[in-house]
Amino acid sequence: MKSEQDRKLTTILCADVVGYSRLMSEDEEKTLDRLKLTREIFKRYINEYSGRIVNMTGDGLVADFSSAVKAMQCAIEIQNKLNKDNTNLPKTDQMPYRIGLNLGDVIIEGDDIFGEGVNVAARLEAMAPVGGICISGPLFDQVKNKFPMTFDFLGNKTVKNIADPVAVYSLSLNESADNQASISTEAQPENVSPATDHDEDTRLRKMVKKQAAFYRLALIYGSITVFLFVINAATSSGYWWFFWAAGPMALVLAIRAISVFGKGPVGEDWEERKFSELKEKNRKGLS
Template sequence: MSDKVKRKLTTILAADAAGFSRAMDADEVGTYAALHAAREVFGKLITRHGGRIANTAGDGLIADFPSAVEAAQCAIEVQNELVSQDAALKFRIGVHLGDVIVDGEDLIGEGVNLAARLQSMAEPGGVLISQQVYDQVHSKLTIGFEYLGEKRPRDLPDDIPIYRIAMSQSANPHRVNPIPFTQAYKSTPKQSAGGSSPKHPDLSRTVRLTAMISGALVLINLVSGGGVWAHWAILVAASIAALNMADTLVPEKISRLVPARHVIIIASLTLVNIFSWTGYLWVLWPAGGLLVAAFVRKTLSRPE
């Protein structure tokens, strides 16, 4: 390693234009102009928030910031400004706080790779952040965050917690957003003494609440007499709870193929089919529709 190469802890912002190759095929000159305009937006806001562009490659760029808060705010403002300009290109952005190697003006290493992987997993116009960034910004920015669970970025060996910034709630930086309904029933993963995150958020509150509701319904059914009906109410309560915990209940191998919530819905409909059995397995129709929809969405949203 040369004397000019050194390490530092920094926040990396990785950005890339979605569908750039298709856009170039359709309108090369117009797409290049849109890319140039978008780069001006990135450059202006990166500088405003104390960052610098480390390198650019094709339709993407890598920037680093001394502050995770400034990096996240910059990502939000970039996406909002591109939307306000009705930009022809939409960008995916990933932000990660990690150790990198500085070689002259370039940044390389695992920290940069992870930011790039987060970017590739983001939706066009969206921002994904790592656990390390979330820990630094969630109490300092008045925006919404959605915990997506632990996912394994391409070519990396381990699952990592990933958060999505709620862009629809971030247009007004002074607005304090409520915790999303799905977050109210699961706590944020905490760093352990060793610095790693647990496999799943703490679900004890939801499990206890569902168990108490189920027990109360069974008791009411027994005391009131008549036919057995409690299983229907319990199914509704359990389905709602499972939908809110879908990312932690459904194994990663399955959720990579079918969205976790689709799996929970199919399971709930299957129980409805069994409880109301008339000799016809009708659940195959909605289940098939959900599986086809998941396949189509996965195909259309696959990064280039």
């Protein structure tokens, strides 16, 4: 059955200010003035790259482009300009953005656009690094050979209210060119990030080495304990002095076992959980 709704395939850009609520709570007038200046930057570049601003609500902005390459060029130019301007401002006055881009089919309703394509772009914006860009897999396929910089593949992410996982690529533009991460644009196995896979291998190798070192230490301590027990039994069975040596070795082994295998306060699992917790708090503080 033919749908009465107009649709089109387009590249959607979603942008949002990082830490807008905090900025407004500190100085409403200065924040509003800064917001107006950044919006003018968006308008200028979007117009230059033949895009169209769909709406601007609060500190957010949605635009669409008929060309995927022009949309990508526009997003990079905007972030480079905003990041450069922010470096000349005190930290408290800076207004960084996150940008998400998606190539998708949308419903046209007047001057507005709706649908999953817009929702995905909004989710990608929330994942983007501060001062950087996140794009979807379909858009990456269109632009991957058109730009000198390369993107970090973050994996196939499950995002809210979207049925299928979305392939996500990230570009951080808030660092010097020497520090920008890069990856190969060759096809990647489904649901596997090369960086994540390498990190996992490194982590597992480290874990195996720790466990092997523990077993070697346990073998050495065990052999020493048996040797001391034999001497003790043969020379003075009435006084078991070998416990004075075996006790500290047993304590050392117990502490090492907790460190290698445990999930308590000194275990590796605790370190990973604490790192994730602090990272999440930092992310919330910036948003």
